[in-house]
Amino acid sequence: MNITIRQIQAFLQVATLGSFTRAAEKLHTMQPALSQQVRDLEAELGIRLFDRTTRRVELTEGGAEFRNIAAKIIEELEAAARNAHDLAERKRGRVVVAAPPLLAAAVVPRAIVAFGEEYPGLNVRLIDARSDQIVELVRTGQVDCGIGTFHAGEEAIASTLLARDNLMVFCASAHPFAKRTAVGWQDLESLPLVTLTRDSSIRILVEVGYEAARIKLVPAYEVSWITTALAMVEAGLGIGVFPTYAWAGAQALNISAAPLVPAITRDITLITRAGRTIAPATSAFARFLRQATDVSTPWRNHVKRADSRTRASSNGSKRLP
Known part of the structure; x- marks a missing residue:
């Protein structure tokens, strides 16, 4: 079956106006072309859609039944087109x-x-x-x-x-790190660490930092969620090394944070x-x-500045390769 939208629209206009001439005017087309579209539709459906007289065009029984279905098809297509347009315009x-x-x-x-x-x-x-x-x-x-x-x-x-964000060290506000503008990885050596479990990508980065600084990572506590780890840090159970965006979850806590340098992003x-x-x-x-x-x-720009200061210093600290 090869029924077109134009054929259905032509049929619906003729059915509504009761005239091929007025339907052609409404659709801005020539009457012979519109009449051909209706004949082609009738041929595809295998039924007569209109009874034509010299005064009026009237729907047949089959035409009336088809009009109800065709009107719904066009209505749904128009709604779909509006929805697509609105979506393209980001309106809905x-x-x-x-x-x-x-x-x-x-x-x-x-x-x-x-x-x-x-x-x-x-x-x-x-x-x-x-x-x-x-x-x-x-x-x-x-x-x-x-x-x-x-x-x-x-x-x-x-x-x-x-x-891109950087790893930072989080600590209780009373911790000595709380007054630092930056902390070197070597400064974490032997400090109790609250960290995430090894199935976390964050934990893997922390291990990379410890290994590059040639210090041993021995967690004091391992938990699954950063929120839990931050609460444990606030309680003074250890320091934590987490991404910068963890700071947003720590601002309601009595916690301080400082960039770790050299930065790991x-x-x-x-x-x-x-x-x-x-x-x-x-x-x-x-x-x-x-x-x-x-x-x-x-903190990203702050981390970069602190990293530069650390690299320029001559205090003998080891740097990450």
Whole structure:
């Protein structure tokens, strides 16, 4: 069956106006062309749609039944076209984003608020999950995008850099580090450390820092969530080494933080499903995620300056290779 939208539109106009001439005028076409479209439609359907008299064109029984169906088809197509246009103009739609708990708390809410102010017709749904879960959610299309730190080269995943942050040392406000503008990795030697478990990408970076500084990492406590670790740091159970954005989750606590130098950085990336066009709403939301990530990592420039000062000093401290 080869029925076109133009044929259906021609039929509906004739049915509404009761005249081929007026329908042709309404559609800005010639009457012979419109009449041919209706004849072609009748041929495809195998029924007569109109009874034609010298005074009026009237629907047949089959034509009346087909009009009800055809009108719904055109209405749904017009609605779909409006929806697509609105989405392209970022006026309506929904974005589903997945983020690890700390980023979900420290970055995404700020992005949602700013996004909603500019695009009030677009909604955002947030799912907090582990990094490996986020990759799978994106890969299977259950979410539109994910943010976090992920392994390079994940299959069927495309990534875009949002920001780079640095590892910092967190300590109770009474700790000697609280008065420091920067802390060297060697200064962590023999201090009790509250760290994440080894399935965390953050823990791996911490181990890299300790190894490069040639000091031994012996955790005093190992926990799964940064929020738990920060609470233990506040209680004075040890220091913690976490990404810059953890500072957003620590501001309500009696905790201080200082950049670690030389700096070790990690990428915060936006991931989407590879091979798929990014929806306009998701693309728009990514811009706000980038802005929120920048606001949430205010120490990055400070870390760079402190790193430069440390490298220029001549106090005999070992530097990371």
